[in-house]
Amino acid sequence: MSKHLNFDYMEAQVRCGELRHAQEVMAELGITYQHSTPQSLGDCWWFWNCENIPEKLPKFITVFDRDPMKYIHWGLSKEDAEKIRDYKSIK
Secondary structure, eight states: OOEEEEEEHIIIIIITOOOSOHHHHHHHHTOBOSEEEEEGGGTEEEEEEEBSOOSSOOTTEEEEOOOGGGGBTTTBOHHHHHHHHTOOOOO
16 A cells, blocks of 8 residues: 655754765665655655655655545645546556
């Protein structure tokens, strides 16, 4: 089953010394995702419907449970939010 992940830049850069782009780190970890949304006010990226999530994640990547429909105009269009909501795992 897919999950949504939050990549916290403050935790990654300041506390863990991880200076690479969030999408680069996700690729190195082998995590795939349907959609990514930068959140500049929160210094983070949201990755929607992630798969291939390793058992142990770095402490700057956390699982979050959010309804994408509530984040229309927070980086998501109505169409993107519907696609995320209606996503079916490829497994």
